[in-house]
Amino acid sequence: MKVVIQKVKRSSVTVDNKLVNKIDKGLCILVGFTYGDNIEDIKYMVNKVINLRVFDDENHVMNKSILDVFGSILLISQFTLYADTKKGNRPSYIKALKSEEAIPLYEEFTKLLKEHVEVKTGIFGANMQVEIVNDGPTTIIIDSKNK
Numbered sequence: 803m804k805v806v807i808q809k810v811k812r813s814s815v816t817v818d819n820k821l822v823n824k825i826d827k828g829l830c831i832l833v834g835f836t837y838g839d840n841i842e843d844i845k846y847m848v849n850k851v852i853n854l855r856v857f858d859d860e861n862h863v864m865n866k867s868i869l870d871v872f873g874s875i876l877l878i879s880q881f882t883l884y885a886d887t888k889k890g891n892r893p894s895y896i897k898a899l900k901s902e903e904a905i906p907l908y909e910e911f912t913k914l915l916k917e918h919v920e921v922k923t924g925i926f927g928a929n930m931q932v933e934i935v936n937d938g939p940t941t942i943i944i945d946s947k948n949k
Contacts, residue, residue: 803843803907803947804883806832809856809940813876814933815924822930823922828873829856830934834883835899835907836947843946844907848914851875856940864940874920878932879908901927 807829814824831851857866857873868875881904885893899907905926915921924930 803836803839803847803911804834804943804945805847805851806880806883807851807854807856807942807944808832808934809937810876811935811937812933813935815876815878816931816933817925817928822924823876825874825876825920825922827871827937828875828920829868830876830878830932832878832880832883832932833908833911834880835904836884836897837899839899839907839946841910844911844914846946846949847911847944848918850944851915852918854942856938856942868919874922875915876922876924876932877912877915878924878930879904879926 810828810830812824812826813830815822852869853867855867856864857871859865881895881898884898885895886897887893908926912921912923924932
């Protein structure tokens with residue numbers, strides 16, 4: 803399981819020119835799943851995401867979590883996080899889980915995050931346009947296999 807976390811001033815997702823969801827201050831998280839990912843990976847990632855201290859405190863030091871600032875999460879599925887570009891110029895996605903295997907993991911990740919913070923989502927598998935106004939810019943990549 804891999805996530806790209808971006809601290810945002812605002813973020814939104816549209817599909818077919820229709821707004822699906824949007825958030826203000828918070829995190830836009832792109833998530834991808836690979837073979838062997840399980841509930842333990844999801845629990846690890848939930849703990850990392852909700853406790854990640856990337857928001858400024860009163861001294862302008864990144865010392866607060868999404869919980870501390872009452873932010874929201876826009877969660878977007880993105881199988882391309884598992885692109886393999888070692889051979890040639892056309893990425894291979896063989897390491898990404900197929901939709902039917904990834905959807906239950908995505909839904910569980912969403913459910914567990916919602917126990918702690920407001921979470922809005924895109925549409926799994928859709929061609930989405932994601933607008934991200936990165937704050938900082940601050941971007942963190944976490945792979946559950948690198949614990």
